[in-house]
Amino acid sequence: MAVTRMSWLVLLLVVGGLTGAAWSRQASPRHWLGVNGADWRRMDPDVRLAYVEGFLAGAALSQAAAGARDSADVRQTIEQLSREGRLRFVYGANVYSSRISDFYWWKDHVPLPTWHAFLEVNTALGRPIADTLP
Amino acid sequence: MRISSRWWVAPVLIAVASPVAAQGSGDWTTYGGNDWNQRYSTLKRITPANVSQLGVRKIYQTGISKLGSFENTPIVQNGVMYVTTPYNTAMAYDLNTNKELWRYEHKLGTTITCCGPNNRGVAIHGGAHVYMGTLDAHLVALDAKTGKVVWDKEVGDPAFGYSITHAPLIIGDNVIVGVSGGEYGIRGHVTAYNAMSGDQVWRWYSIPAPKGDPTYDEKAPNGWWGTWAAKAEAHDLHRDIAKEKADSAKYADAWKVGGGGVWMTPAYDKELNSIFVAVGNPSPDLDGGIRPGDNLYTDAVVSIDATTGKTRWYYQTVPHDVWDLDAVSPPVVVNVGGKKAVVHAGKTAWVYVLDAATGKLIRKSDNFTPQENMFALPSEKGTRMLPGANGGAEWSPIAVDPTLGYAFVAGLHQPMNYITHTAPYEKGKLWLGSAFVAIPGEEQYGLYSAVDLKTGKIAWQNKVPQPMMGGALATATGLTFTGEGNGNFNAYNSKTGKLLWQFNGGAGCNSAPMTFMHGGEQFIAVACGGNFQLSYPLGDAVLVFGLPKRAMAKR
Numbered sequence: 031m032a033v034t035r036m037s038w039l040v041l042l043l044v045v046g047g048l049t050g051a052a053w054s055r056q057a058s059p060r061h062w063l064g065v066n067g068a069d070w071r072r073m074d075p076d077v078r079l080a081y082v083e084g085f086l087a088g089a090a091l092s093q094a095a096a097g098a099r100d101s102a103d104v105r106q107t108i109e110q111l112s113r114e115g116r117l118r119f120v121y122g123a124n125v126y127s128s129r130i131s132d133f134y135w136w137k138d139h140v141p142l143p144t145w146h147a148f149l150e151v152n153t154a155l156g157r158p159i160a161d162t163l164p
Numbered sequence: 165m166r167i168s169s170r171w172w173v174a175p176v177l178i179a180v181a182s183p184v185a186a187q188g189s190g191d192w193t194t195y196g197g198n199d200w201n202q203r204y205s206t207l208k209r210i211t212p213a214n215v216s217q218l219g220v221r222k223i224y225q226t227g228i229s230k231l232g233s234f235e236n237t238p239i240v241q242n243g244v245m246y247v248t249t250p251y252n253t254a255m256a257y258d259l260n261t262n263k264e265l266w267r268y269e270h271k272l273g274t275t276i277t278c279c280g281p282n283n284r285g286v287a288i289h290g291g292a293h294v295y296m297g298t299l300d301a302h303l304v305a306l307d308a309k310t311g312k313v314v315w316d317k318e319v320g321d322p323a324f325g326y327s328i329t330h331a332p333l334i335i336g337d338n339v340i341v342g343v344s345g346g347e348y349g350i351r352g353h354v355t356a357y358n359a360m361s362g363d364q365v366w367r368w369y370s371i372p373a374p375k376g377d378p379t380y381d382e383k384a385p386n387g388w389w390g391t392w393a394a395k396a397e398a399h400d401l402h403r404d405i406a407k408e409k410a411d412s413a414k415y416a417d418a419w420k421v422g423g424g425g426v427w428m429t430p431a432y433d434k435e436l437n438s439i440f441v442a443v444g445n446p447s448p449d450l451d452g453g454i455r456p457g458d459n460l461y462t463d464a465v466v467s468i469d470a471t472t473g474k475t476r477w478y479y480q481t482v483p484h485d486v487w488d489l490d491a492v493s494p495p496v497v498v499n500v501g502g503k504k505a506v507v508h509a510g511k512t513a514w515v516y517v518l519d520a521a522t523g524k525l526i527r528k529s530d531n532f533t534p535q536e537n538m539f540a541l542p543s544e545k546g547t548r549m550l551p552g553a554n555g556g557a558e559w560s561p562i563a564v565d566p567t568l569g570y571a572f573v574a575g576l577h578q579p580m581n582y583i584t585h586t587a588p589y590e591k592g593k594l595w596l597g598s599a600f601v602a603i604p605g606e607e608q609y610g611l612y613s614a615v616d617l618k619t620g621k622i623a624w625q626n627k628v629p630q631p632m633m634g635g636a637l638a639t640a641t642g643l644t645f646t647g648e649g650n651g652n653f654n655a656y657n658s659k660t661g662k663l664l665w666q667f668n669g670g671a672g673c674n675s676a677p678m679t680f681m682h683g684g685e686q687f688i689a690v691a692c693g694g695n696f697q698l699s700y701p702l703g704d705a706v707l708v709f710g711l712p713k714r715a716m717a718k719r
Contacts, residue, residue, distance in 0.1 A: 074414060075414070075415055075417060075418065075454065076417075115273055115274040115323075120274055120323060121274075121276060121323050121324070121325065121348070122321070122323050122324035122325065122349075124324055124325065124348070124349035124350070124421045125276065125323075125324060125325045125348040125349055127349060127421070128325075128347070128348055128349030128421060128423075128447045128448045128449075129347070129348065129349075129448070131448040131451040131454055132347075132448045132449055132450045132451055134451070135448075135450040135451045135584070136584060137544065137584045155276060156276075
């Protein structure tokens with residue numbers, strides 16, 4: 031019957047659409063740049079600390095790698111920057127973890143990505159954004 | 165004639181009950197004036213009758229290149245004045261020649277400070293060594309004669325949030341120092357070092373560990389979770405204790421980064437052999453959700469055994485603080501109504517009088533600055549709450565007149581909204597600090613109060629134009645001195661509160677004053693160099709006031 035066939039067609043289209051949307055979500059995981067305060071607030075304390083430590087290591091690498099010839103160069107530069115207190119993100123993970131938790135206490139900060147939180151916290155700690163540290 | 169065999173008892177009792185008299189020689193050899201932190205001088209040359217004649221007799225212009233909150237109280241011993249400045253320069257001045265004897269500029273490494281690059285002073289041991297705590301959490305011992313470094317110890321790693329801003333305390337042959345950094349996820353502590361060698365003698369943690377940890381504290385059998393106090397005395401803290409308990413396993417290690425800095429110099433009582441410390445806020449400051457429990461010993465006055473570094477008792481003024489109303493102003497020991505008590509002026513705007521032997525609350529004063537909606541929770545639109553995040557009483561030390569039984573408190577009135585939304589949002593200017601936001605158009609001011617410790621009543625109050633940060637001095641002649649952010653330095657009648665003398669020092673006089681004898685004269689000294697937190701005008705001078713020479717000659 032025409033009505034039954036039409037109903038099946040509509041049902042197939044709906045199911046197909048839903049499946050496609052789900053597949054689309056699986057194929058495009060959220061970018062790590064999009065991790066924000068909501069994600070931070072869901073993290074267990076150990077996860078937060080590990081997340082911060084990972085960020086700090088990445089920031090140190092990025093700072094040291096600029097202009098480096100090879101990995102030995104990077105390593106030497108990181109160690110020197112650390113010794114001289116010239117890493118851009120110079121404080122311990124406990125400091126950033128504590129301050130970012132307070133940062134995201136503000137409800138309107140929650141949608142902001144964590145990289146932004148790191149930047150704001152670091153600036154509030156008196157560390158300039160630019161590379162020209164004393 | 166029978167002579168009582170007990171005639172010697174009274175003087176002995178008085179000697180035992182009194183603190184070490186730093187003023188016997190006319191020197192001022194500890195931050196708090198004596199071991200009890202009373203900031204009370206027995207010198208009697210400057211009186212209510214002649215205080216109006218006070219004038220500037222010396223100005224020590226420290227000449228530092230980088231200004232900041234100048235919160236120093238000078239130390240004077242044997243004709244030498246020792247001063248410290250923001251960013252940790254220490255200097256010594258010869259009071260006879262007014263010349264600088266030496267200067268030590270500490271080379272700061274990584275530093276982290278919430279509230280300005282301040283330093284409140286040195287401690288001096290045996291006239292031989294002078295000790296300064298630094299912003300990068302070092303304790304430095306200097307030769308008192310030359311300023312050369314004798315030893316330098318790292319007390320905490322500044323990269324992990326540790327710093328030192330208070331004047332150390334000398335007890336016997338130990339130098340005692342605490343750490344700041346409660347905003348930055350530290351685990352606070354107070355440490356005793358051997359004054360000669362710098363070797364650590366003991367360390368007391370301001371955050372007690374749970375059972376099983378080597379630093380477990382028997383006085384906190386439930387660790388920093390405490391007793392899950394729903395109230396601070398009669399005041400509801402609006403805690404969701406059930407949720408906190410449910411979350412406690414998830415945040416089992418929060419105590420390791422629990423905060424609890426010690427901002428100010430402790431008091432010491434020789435008879436009890438106890439150190440009394442005021443412990444600062446828990447960490448994180450605002451987000452109490454990830455630190456369930458009472459968060460002991462934050463916001464508490466704690467008694468520590470001076471020999472072993474073990475906790476004797478604690479009194480927590482605000483369990484599970486989410487308002488930054490921490491215990492900052494240094495504790496003071498005083499006899500109140502025949503009982504030895506520890507007194508603390510809180511950011512809460514109450515003066516707490518505690519039994520020095522047990523920590524039990526004897527009484528809480530009437531509020532010395534306005535209170536509204538105490539311990540209200542924040543809201544999106546803002547909840548008006550007083551005091552605001554600065555108090556009450558901030559770090560400003562009180563002075564006590566033991567003869568009157570009064571405590572003199574420099575207080576702040578800053579109406580603020582407690583708000584969970586930063587408003588308005590400005591790119592790059594997100595507010596990370598306190599959740600308290602000043603209410604535009606509402607008057608802010610200071611209140612200098614005399615609190616009767618025997619009754620808890622306010623004996624008198626003087627309103628000044630700006631919130632006060634600095635501290636007090638009291639003298640045996642019935643005078644009390646304090647400074648203001650606008651540069652005014654004031655002398656009041658201790659009993660009545662009448663303003664008897666005022667001088668404007670230019671920059672904010674935001675430090676605790678002191679007094680000393682030199683060359684047969686009495687002087688009053690105060691650092692007038694402003695305050696970073698309250699944006700009071702900065703400067704670099706220590707002003708020394710005395711009576712005119714002709715007034716001295718007439719006597």
